[in-house]
Amino acid sequence: MSEFHIVEARPRTDWVYDSLHALEIIVTTELLGEDQSVGADWSRANYSSEVTSLKGMLLALPGQAPAEAVTGRFGLPEAPDEPAEVLGAVEFGLPTRDNLHLMDDVYIQVRPQARRVGIGTALWHEARRIAADRGRSALIAWSHHLAGATSLPERVEPSTGVGHLPLDRGSLFAQSLGLQLAQVERESRLVLPVDPGLLATLRAEAEARALPAYDLVSWTGPTPEEHLGRVAEMNRTLSTDAPTGDLEWQEEDWDGERVRAMDELAHRTGYSVNTLAIHAESGEAAGYTLIHVHNAYPHRPEQWNTAVAAAHRGRRLGLLIKSMNLGQLAAANPGARYVVTWNAGENNHMLGINTRLGFRLHSVHGAWKV
Template identity: 40%
Template sequence: MDTIRIVELPVPAPGTSIPAGTRPPAVYQAWHDIFAESMVEILGHDDFADPPAALAAGYADQKHTRKTLLLAVTTTARDRAVAAGVEAAAAVTDPADAITDPADAITDPATVLGYAAVSMPLTDNTHLAHVDLAVRPAARRRGIGGALWREVERRARAAGRSAVTTWSSHASEAPEGAGALVPPTGAGRIATDDPATRFALAHGFSLEQGERQSTLRLPVDPSLLAGWRAEAEAAAGGDYRVVQWQDRTPERWLDALAELQRRMSVDVPVAGLDFQEEVWDAARVRDMDEDIARAGQRYVLTAVEHVPTGSLVAFTHLVMPQAQPEVVFQYNTLVHGDHRGRRLGLLVKAANLQLLAAAQPAARRVHTWNAGENAHMLAINVRMGFVLASIEGAWQRRLDVAGATSAPAEITSHVGTDGATADGPLAAAPTGTAA
């Protein structure tokens, strides 16, 4: 019988990237494959699975978040690692060992059966850890998920983190009734008879929030976009001016966008998730530009300038992974609280879709995530044609309260988020980046 060991993948050098057209190291292929297999099983598609090169670039980027990738590896791969002299054997009960040269030690992605990607914020929210955990469908119910979770929990405690968050994906909202778990917000129903739900509950997580994942099919009729934009510009009046850019924030807007990103972190509805205000400055905005580029992605961003004050008061951000030219992710959307009710949410979203159509005509769908209780953002999205596609559960495991001791538990992941507009928001990918 195979022995399965948990190993830590060393972090690549800063700025590491895998050139397009070259075969990615097996470990990053495995990370991608496992997530993609899990998503296909639940949702029927793998749009949310970052390509291996993007995962490698993201892992190398450790500036604002300490990231750790734990892999559940069969003895086959492990034996290769030992034979190659890069690592000594260790049991699953002592999983902290690292493979020093993953590209050589693991050559077959199929020998990696599961992963846990742990993110610990360094710039703010230093009390939190986030985990994205998945096991190959063919390797489930053998304790691999639980073994990964125990190592995540051990590390989160050792780092002094007081809570761990994670997301689970579900094809649809559960019917009302005894088989549905409802978060304290009252918005969203997650099926109890579901592997992720059972796993999360078995490991001490509580369901804090339900998120609606919606998809907009492209192209949107250009006359509709122009009509929404004209309507919104008329409602907003002459004090507001659209400002747009792609891929790199203009110097003059770095501070203004940093301020909007900071506000985003406190304005979105986070329910009982223990998210605290994020710390943003011009350098972090530039870091985000560079992280997106290194991950093989481009972006379009539309903001609104309040002309009398020269400040930015609204923005929305769409990110396009170049390896998946049909796929677009909605990142943050925010209208400053002092400027809501003037159709600025509709304005930025319509104008950004116009820019997207010009920048990436091959785009066929935009995916967005909204807290179920974020009525204002959802209303705009529904009006524009976003259709509910799946449900996510936002889970939190407290490490600092009695009763939440060590049992096993788990997690999932994701990407962008649609934030507040005329009132509301979304649960942000806690890393503050795309995820």
């Protein structure tokens, strides 16, 4: 397939989400050994919500662009109304509330039979053009690699010096585009069910340090109204305190309305299990953790945010809220097979907690910058 053209997807063009999902199944199975795709319904919901970020999806389609195609908001022909073969795709986000210098979450996928004809490079150049048109000076792109591949003799290391990626096809492609590896992130997995005795032991250890100074509250579903501000503060804390390597990440602007909007998006196609630690004397948020369950693949819940406020560290709150939340997950979703989580390679404290809970390394992911 030597002739192709690039179009931009519109949120109302429904077929693109099923086609993207089919492409993701192929690519994630190839890279990670199994289907790790995002559900089509989640993509539909995600692209229809632009409260804090403009969402972009560009598709490479066979042949030449029709002369009568309507131009979209990114300056490209809009995707046709009728389904077409998708040879490749690039997705990205343009934050609109904070990090206005950034194009984030750039991710390129190309069908195996359509590679080596310039599709991935063409998609990248269009993303770069859009970033420049929107005044974005920094880009963050991602690559995925099975953990076993890191044993290959040739490797690439981030500027932080922590972790490494194999010098495989994905790394070579990123380097050919002029990208620099800024951070290595680890995906770890916890096989379920966790031994209740282990959870009880870890929870008791943490409670001995944290109680009675802190109150713990858990819920399944959207954030209760009385905790919106606390969860917002925890998300802001995460944006400043989580290690970001050599990435140009700035503090995020969070309030209760943003939490409500994110909850609304997340709960269209799934549900969340949450635990919040509150300092009993002041009433301020001290720690928070969230596991999300997608309706499309409830067997593999995802550990999303975990944060502990700086003033409340050293009291085993991270271990306490995570062990409590895993107990809540077991009650809400007893059929889940494993939990996945992602941590920066230099986040030794959180990695230590996860290891004690039983998480084990499964894959590594590269955060590349330009």
